[in-house]
Amino acid sequence: MISIRNISKDFGDFVLNDVSLDIRDGEYMVILGPTGAGKTILIETIAGIYRPDSGRIFLNDLDITGLPPRMRNVGIVYQDYMLFPHLTVRKNISFGLKAKKIRGDEGTERVKELAEMLGISQLLDRYPLTLSGGEKQRAAIARALVLEPEVLLLDEPLSALDDETRDRLQEELHRIHSVTGTTMLHVTHSFNEAFLLGSRMAVMDKGEIIQVGEPGEVFRKPNCKFVAEFLGVRNVFRGTAVIEGETAYVNVNGLRMASANLREGEVYISIRPEDILVFPGYIESSTKNSFRGKVVDISDTGTVVRIKVDAGVPFVVAVTRRSLVDMRLRTGMEVFLTFKSDDVHMF
């Protein structure tokens, strides 16, 4: 288990600000954030490249804050691979073995196993310059795993790859994690990677950790406007909430929306586009949230159709292609929107 406690580091043009994060044994933790959020600096600090100005880092209850990288037993993989160009793939992978004086059969066996696991056995005698991006990244992962690290740090490992290679390597990372059980800390700006790989994720911005949780949880319940917008959550509104009995009512630009989250005062709410139902005419419904609006835009992306409805505030609603045809939805048409108060998430 890695425990990061209140790490701060001032680089002048960049600051890590009081970062705390626990990464459990065997966990696949994804750190998600925009470019310049400080993700890379955070994992390089965990690796021991930078010494924090304040705060401590514990690895299995051992304080490693002052230890040099070589004594931490962490593996690191960068977006640009950083394979040593003057060494063959085999020598790149066995690079760590030499420093730890692991020689002979044990070393050869480990290199062989890793190369097989990553499907690069036939490339062992080639030089990095002759490899494709995906092959380079496999070699870099093998190199980082050779000392069986406590944690594998992955800095945007898939960002430099083309779509197809990225998908395949993404599955590979998932498989490596389940086969080896290594704790993984994966930094990315791609929500897809976070969602598909992460058992938990931490959202980072401007040198701070904003929210930690299971990807689904964070997506459903973002704790602030930044997270909501960064994750592409639609229908984020700001309003004033009052509690009446079992329900909170939020006044957004004159519209009164009911939420099951009981909070008062200035709040943000979000409703996922999938949770909103649309009807061509008025229907009696027990839901408290039922609004009339006008279709202002229909965007068909092929798989899902998103329609924009102006109901005093702009809603984005996801509908299936089937219902688009069945309801004969078109721009300018008057429709009714309903959604449950349970689906109005407040933050």
Add this chain to the structure above:
Amino acid sequence: MFTRLREISFKTGALILILLLAALIVAVLISIVTHTSAQALITSLTSGEIWFAIRLSLATSIISTLICLFVSLPAAYALTRYNFWGKSILNTILDVPLALPPLVAGLGLLILFGTTSFGKGLSEIGIKFVFTPMGIVLAQFFVNVPFTLRVLRSTFQNINPRYEYVAQTLGYTEAQSFYKVTLPMAKSGLMAALVLTWCRGIGEFGAVLMIAGATRFQTETLPISLYLNMLCGELPMAIAAATILIVTSLVMLFFFERFSSSAGVF
């Protein structure tokens, strides 16, 4: 139509200019080598004086090149990898000899090592720079070290420090990751620096003249020999020295081009 014509004539004009420039350079080299008869040239080349000059030039330039590398390697590394107070001022100061005329640099060295109590102190314990071969080495080092530093600095700048970070997470100390990773990756730049520094060392004249003087069979490097023989009207000897300098330059240029073009591979 007219703009097209103008474009063509501009291109043609530029090409003619390049050809003229190349012709001038070749003409200068050929006129030196062909000025005397082959017989006279061979006699001069095998004379004791020219042999002395060759040996002294080789010895001093090799020593000064090694010192330049020895000093520049850690200095260039520190200047690219570490941030410290006063770094930009330091960088500027280190570049000063680049812009300084070698004669001025030599004069400064002569005054510092010849007239100050610092220089006299060194001289008393047997470290004499004025009018000695050691002075030649010092002059070559002083004038050339900024070039070595520059080449190595840009070499290290082009090597991402993350290669070393990876090595460090794989069990290597900072020094080990420098030797195992950065240094092999800097090989081409290192060779380029070596060739450039050596070539400049062999040809250095002004600074050497000032601190080491021009004494036959004592501080007579190839450029000094050329100068002395010109003064005395011994043209074949001067040309012999010049010919050797031309040949070394061309060979060095060939190697430099090779290394500096492959320096960008990584």
